[in-house]
Amino acid sequence: MRKEVPMIITVLSALAVIFGKYFFLGDQSKILTYTDKYFNISGAFAMLIGLISLTMVHTTNIRRRKEGWYNSIVLLVVMYGYLILGLIEGNKGTAFRWIYNNAFVNLDATMFSLLAFYIASAAYRAFRVRSWEATMLLVAAFLVMLGNIPPGEFLGSWVADSKNWIMRIPNTAAMRAINIGAYVGAFAVAMRILLGIERAHMGGRS
Amino acid sequence: MNIFERMQKIDPRIIYLIFFLSLAIPVLWPFALPIAINTETKMAYDFVEKMPEGSILWIGADYGPSTVPEMGPVSKAVLRQAFRKNLKVVIYPMWQDGQALMQNYAEEISKEYKKEYGKDWVNLGWRNEADTLLRLMTEDIMKATAGVDWAGNKLADMPIMQNLKALDKGQVAGIFEFMTGNPGAGTYLQRVVEPKGVPMAVACTAVSAPGEMPYVRSGQYKGLVNGLRGAAEYEALVGKPDKATAGMSAQSLGHIVIMLFIILGNIGYVLKKSR
Numbered sequence: 001m002r003k004e005v006p007m008i009i010t011v012l013s014a015l016a017v018i019f020g021k022y023f024f025l026g027d028q029s030k031i032l033t034y035t036d037k038y039f040n041i042s043g044a045f046a047m048l049i050g051l052i053s054l055t056m057v058h059t060t061n062i063r064r065r066k067e068g069w070y071n072s073i074v075l076l077v078v079m080y081g082y083l084i085l086g087l088i089e090g091n092k093g094t095a096f097r098w099i100y101n102n103a104f105v106n107l108d109a110t111m112f113s114l115l116a117f118y119i120a121s122a123a124y125r126a127f128r129v130r131s132w133e134a135t136m137l138l139v140a141a142f143l144v145m146l147g148n149i150p151p152g153e154f155l156g157s158w159v160a161d162s163k164n165w166i167m168r169i170p171n172t173a174a175m176r177a178i179n180i181g182a183y184v185g186a187f188a189v190a191m192r193i194l195l196g197i198e199r200a201h202m203g204g205r206s
Numbered sequence: 207m208n209i210f211e212r213m214q215k216i217d218p219r220i221i222y223l224i225f226f227l228s229l230a231i232p233v234l235w236p237f238a239l240p241i242a243i244n245t246e247t248k249m250a251y252d253f254v255e256k257m258p259e260g261s262i263l264w265i266g267a268d269y270g271p272s273t274v275p276e277m278g279p280v281s282k283a284v285l286r287q288a289f290r291k292n293l294k295v296v297i298y299p300m301w302q303d304g305q306a307l308m309q310n311y312a313e314e315i316s317k318e319y320k321k322e323y324g325k326d327w328v329n330l331g332w333r334n335e336a337d338t339l340l341r342l343m344t345e346d347i348m349k350a351t352a353g354v355d356w357a358g359n360k361l362a363d364m365p366i367m368q369n370l371k372a373l374d375k376g377q378v379a380g381i382f383e384f385m386t387g388n389p390g391a392g393t394y395l396q397r398v399v400e401p402k403g404v405p406m407a408v409a410c411t412a413v414s415a416p417g418e419m420p421y422v423r424s425g426q427y428k429g430l431v432n433g434l435r436g437a438a439e440y441e442a443l444v445g446k447p448d449k450a451t452a453g454m455s456a457q458s459l460g461h462i463v464i465m466l467f468i469i470l471g472n473i474g475y476v477l478k479k480s481r
Contacts, residue, residue: 033349036342043335091305091331092357100306105271108303112272116460120225121218124467128475138472142465148412148435149458150239160242172420179420 007196014194054079140166210481213474221467228463232455239454246422247439250407250429253380254287261379262370263293264404266394267304269386273411274307277384279450280409280437281311284382287444289319293379294366295327298343300336300389305329305356308384324364331356337389341397343373374402380428381406386414395426409436 013035019025020032058072082099089096129135146152147163192198207215257263265284269277288295297312299305309329321327330351333339342350347370353361361367370377381404383391391408399406405428410418412433421427431440434457437450 030345033342033345036338036350039338040333040335043338047334090358097306101310105274105303105307108271109274113275116229117222117225120460120464120467121221123464124216124221124471127468127472129472130475138468142468145461145465148433149461150241150454151458151462153240153242160244164244167416167419168423171416172423175417176420179417 003199007199011194011196014190051079208478210474210478214471214478216467216470224467225460225463228459229456232459233453236452236455238451239458241435241438241442241451241454243439243443244432244436246430246432247436248429248443249422250382250409250431251287251440251443253405253407253428254284254293254382255291257291257293257379259292261293262366262377263288263295264373264378264381265295265297265308266381266383266385266390267297267299267308268301268390269307269384269411270301270303271307273386275449275453276411276434276437277386277409278307278311279434279448279453280431280440281308281384282315282448283437283440283444283446283450284384284409285312285315286318286446289315289321289326290444292326294370296366296370296378297327297329298336298340299329299332300340300393302332304384305332309356324359325366328361328364328366329356330361337393337397340373340389340393344398344402345372347372373398373404375404378404380404383408385409386411391418391421391427395421399426407431409440412436 016031016035020027020029020035026032055076058076060066061069061072062076082096085093085096085099091097123141127134127138127141129138143159143162144166146155147160152159152163189198254263265288267281285295295312297305297308299308312327312329313323315321316323316327330347331354333351339350347367348361351361355361355364381394381398383394383406385391385408391406391410394406398404406426407429408418408421408427409431410433412435415430415432415436418427418430422430431437434450434453438447438454441447441451
């Protein structure tokens with residue numbers, strides 16, 4: 001029953017959504033209103049499970065003095081401290097917003113900004129004229145980079161025109177093909193889940 | 207190692223240092239650069255500009271702190287345009303960070319234009335599985351939000367919500383979606399734009415722009431603001447240069463440095479091959 005019950009729930013849920021979305025009677029019954037609410041509630045429970053799971057993992061790290069266990073203490077103190085502050089003050093709380101705006105936002109932006117340096121170094125190493133295709137890629141990258149900065153306009157309108165042509169024509173064609181392939185693949189996976197062939201989401205193999 | 211090999215194998219620390227200086231110096235001492243306006247940015251600007259006074263602009267705040275340098279300036283520019291035109295602004299974040307970030311910008315810009323919360327603008331607040339609730343928003347906003355905004359205030363008491371019951375074509379003039387990933391513009395396309403016919407313009411990061419361009423070409427997006435460059439263009443259109451315009455000097459120098467390094471590496475590669 002450990003495998004059958006989740007599979008039955010999955011199939012029934014999928015059928016309810018298909019019925020509500022694609023059939024007149026389903027649209028009239030507003031079944032999707034209920035499924036949306038239940039999805040919202042189950043998402044909240046998933047967050048609770050995530051909180052409990054994080055707590056268990058990091059308390060184990062501290063108890064067993066694993067490498068970097070002091071980072072686990074910091075994580076738990078910050079996580080529960082900010083949670084309690086949020087419950088007491090709410091979204092509008094002064095301290096709650098101050099910590100978010102002055103600590104979290106800046107830390108997150110800083111971590112993401114490291115990516116720029118890795119990209120610069122990777123671009124320097126990877127963009128080599130080893131073949132015709134690599135040369136075309138390099139020329140396209142140069143035109144798009146130049147077209148995205150004001151100094152590129154000093155070289156003439158052909159820079160912006162080239163960049164726009166690359167973005168609007170070959171890029172659009174390629175992205176449409178990629179998107180169609182991705183969505184066909186997603187549909188195939190959805191059908192496999194609906195028919196019970198795909199069981200990775202239940203922890204099993206297909 | 208001969209000189210051609212050295213040109214191909216510059217120490218990454220030197221690259222990082224030069225790149226850092228190319229970004230930091232213009233940030234500390236920005237210089238003005240003239241900027242041409244892209245067609246897609248103008249389309250997005252005109253989309254908001256054509257909205258009748260008093261109509262509702264739905265703003266999707268779907269980005270996080272990591273993309274604030276690109277999305278923050280365009281958010282402020284669009285809010286300036288909306289408040290200048292006396293549009294009613296409804297903010298709906300599908301990202302939890304979008305709630306706080308857009309709230310900060312709206313509070314700052316609303317003070318400039320003397321706009322009142324609850325009357326001229328509202329933040330519906332983030333909820334868990336907000337992308338699923340978006341479909342419910344097209345039927346009944348009160349049901350989807352449980353009747354409260356981001357801070358727990360009752361929506362029924364707010365003048366702005368008196369004529370807004372659902373996210374549909376008759377009640378909302380248009381959507382301006384600020385996105386960096388999923389959920390984002392694709393979610394609005396599937397659940398609102400195509401089924402309900404509400405028009406939408408999008409602002410996205412430069413890295414997302416190639417993936418969103420097909421939707422502009424097909425007419426599903428009414429405009430596309432592309433990264434920091436697009437934000438600087440939008441600021442120019444709104445007539446209030448801000449951080450994006452200042453950031454163009456850093457972006458320009460940074461791009462030029464990357465291109466110079468690539469050229470150097472390729473010169474070394476070609477000359478070494480020809481020997």
